[in-house]
Amino acid sequence: MTAPLPPGQDSPKLTETPHDLGLGRVVAEQSGERFLNKDGSFNVQRRGMGWQSISLYGALLTVPWNLFFLTMGALYLALNALFGLIYFGLGSGALSEEPLMGMGRYLACFFFSVQTFGTIGYGHVYPLSVAANTVVTVEAFVSLLGVALATGVLFARFSRPQSRILFSQVAVIAPFEGGKALMFRLINGRRSQLMNAKVEAVHTQFETLPDGRRVRRFKRLQLERAEVTLFPLAWTVVHPITQDSPYWHTTLEALREADAEIMVVFSATDEAVQQNIHARSSYKIHEFRWNHRFADLYRRTRDGHLYVDAERLHDTEAILEEVAPSLE
Structure with a gap:
């Protein structure tokens, strides 16, 4: 069960820089659904375009x-x-x-x-x-x-190059270098090797203006590592929660009230066909696990060879702390 984040100050105002991934202002402010489904498809549809x-x-x-x-x-x-x-x-x-x-x-x-x-x-x-x-x-x-x-x-x-990037079903907020970090992970589901892999994560939530209007803001999350040269196995994407993070001094209840969502876009080059591949996913607040960490993916065969157990991609473990957790 997801435990609530500790109370604190209000979250900082999100930047006005347009990081909406091209969804547009009308879609951003009027859509009542998640922008990206777990399989990467969009909820907003196009109609009235005719047979052309x-x-x-x-x-x-x-x-x-x-x-x-x-x-x-x-x-x-x-x-x-x-x-x-x-x-x-x-x-x-x-x-x-x-x-x-x-x-x-x-x-x-x-x-x-x-x-x-x-x-x-x-x-x-x-x-x-x-x-x-x-x-x-x-x-x-x-x-x-x-x-x-x-x-x-x-x-x-x-x-045609077809990616099979497996995203973890949940994101975790776990200890990281003396503080906290938001993490999710992904696996290359094909046997082909991927190179020059890049990932972009954008946080979005509603913000209430002084006149009472609610507008949706977007902020690109600063990642501990946004690209890797080789991606043969698994990748845990880490967003350190610092003062510039939208998760600094906030609560799960506040994020849920703001309809927060993380949109993830992945791109890489398939070494076998030398073409670009893309994958998308998203995380809503109910898919967060506070004070959890991901279970170890790596196993060894009887011969001592290292391998990744993809069946444990979504597994998390609770972290027991003696003191109350903090996002600071």
Whole structure:
């Protein structure tokens, strides 16, 4: 259970420097939800942009794999069903060795379209009329384009760098160099190595002005280490709580009343593909653990090799102190 922070003076006024990560003033002051979900997605949506905003290529690159194959399979069946209907409409003399009527003839037309689309060509069914040969010519051209586009999208999905940065579910406030520090940690969830990793943490909360209006302020948190050259294992990000910190002399209740949130943006270069990757997450006050520290991630095999136990990423341990904790 999260213990309350000790009472103290009011937190210092947050800087006016725009550190809102590009969210904008209206979104910052009127949104009643957290800005970033734990998976990095945004809560604020865009509507009324029309069909021009739809990018089929972009959607096929970003949808989950199961939905991607489902979509491609549906398009494949739809095209063959369409050409099968065209062959069916040409009459019973358009193709050889086909039933004369009913669903059987349509199925024969459909499977002939599948054979033509995939350049299978068993040979016992072939077009007899000029109209049927014309449709075969058109379908062969469509199949060439379709296979080329599907192959290109599939290759792009495989070649596109995808990060799997695992953020801890909670942030802790723990002793650090004679004082206190806010900490959260992350792990590289891929086997590829990351280089030139950078992390940015921005604190945001509402502030009440003298005229009674509540405005949201943003402040970039000063980190003990904001970038590392190599990031093969795990990284505990530390924000020392000093007089310049928004957590200096404040309470959990005050932060909760101010709807405080920490937005985290991570970027690095994937060594395998030499491309930049990005990840986002956030922490609300109910996801803070006061007087806790993270459990040790590092273990050793029987052979003495060091490894990181990712299952302990979110584990914390309570810290027992003889005196009342202080953020000073």
